[in-house]
Amino acid sequence: MVNNFSIDVKNLNKHFGDQHVVKDFSLQIDRGEIHGFLGPNGSGKTTSIRMMCGLLTPDSGSGHCLGMDIFTQRDQIKRRIGYMTQHFSLWGNLTIRENLFFISRLYSLEQPKALVERTLSELGLLSRQHQLVKVLSGGWKQRMALAACLLHKPSVLFLDEPTAGVDPKARREFWQTLHRLSDEGISILVSTHYMDEAERCHKIAYLSSGNLLARGSIQSIIQAQNLTTLKISGSGLTVLENRLQRFDAIEQTVIFGSSLFATGRDEEKLKAVLAQVIPAEYEIQRVKTTLEDAFACLMKNDNEKSLS
Ligand SMILES: Nc1ncnc2c1ncn2[C@@H]1O[C@H](COP(=O)(O)OP(=O)(O)OP(=O)(O)O)[C@@H](O)[C@H]1O
Ligand SMILES: [Mg+2]
Secondary structure (H helix, E strand, O other): OOOOOOEEEEEEEEEEOOEEEEEEEEEEEOOOOEEEEEOOOOOOHHHHHHHHOOOOOOOEEEEEEOOEEOOOOHHHHHHHEEEEOOOOOOOOOOEHHHHHHHHHHHOOOOOHHHHHHHHHHHOOOHHHOOOEHHHOOHHHHHHHHHHHHHOOOOOEEEEEOOOOOOOHHHHHHHHHHHHHHHHOOOEEEEEOOOHHHHOOOOEEEEEEOOEEEEEEOHHHHHHHHOOEEEEEEOOOHHHHHHHHOOOOOOOEEEEEOOEEEEEEOOHHHHHHHHHHHOOOOOEEEEEOOOHHHHHHHHHHHHHHHHHO
């Protein structure tokens, strides 16, 4: 091993034609770490994932996955990682069990029967093993796809939006499985658009237009933004929100039910704006800034920078 990181890439770049879609991308992931990967559509998450697992050659940069070079040892890497693609790509006309057997043959895995039985049991798929994959619900399909990429006992998992469109209960169960795998020492890079999932990760990375805007623990990312959030409770909130948005001291606003949240960088200026705009009968409370607030501000600043 070059070092102890399961994934260690530095300054990866990728162009498609004249579009520079991933820019100087660096990331390190420890053994057993669940690393979230966030960013708007088209920000370069899938492209970065494909470079890290040796499926796509970067234009420049360097990196290792499980100590193996992502440029020169791509075939060895593929045998040690599991990759769950963004779009479901298993065989709908086969049952869960048949799919797993088919995959074990494709990869010439030893003792396929034992592997399939173990995986079905560990992923809680035994009761559904004889169902055709095309009739499964979204949650079961994703569980099946996870089983397929765990069959060969990989040490690193790349999961590209594994729970998109899956209901909350199935997502919760899926994440329980991810934490169990992490406890077993498997490193996981998982892309998601869901904030609640981001908060379940040990660390996260946030990509925008191919640039890594933030990286670290949830707490450190929120703290680094140094924001204050105030909650305003009452009725007629959209009118107040419109008024607040005209002030520079307001970074962003959002309404949840009967509460309006206003976030700013300078606490005193934020309070002064609220004192001016919000009528006295409204209750105002300081609350914790959320990860979503922090990302919204990061994006806003990044857009302003690219426009200036
Ligand atoms: N094979 C390709 N050829 C040309 N352009 C591509 C190719 N793959 C991706 N792109 C472009 O690169 C950019 C980044 O795409 P990518 O799929 O990595 O984003 P993403 O963050 O995964 O988005 P999403 O959240 O929608 O999955 C997009 O503008 C996309 O159109
Ligand atoms: Mg993608």
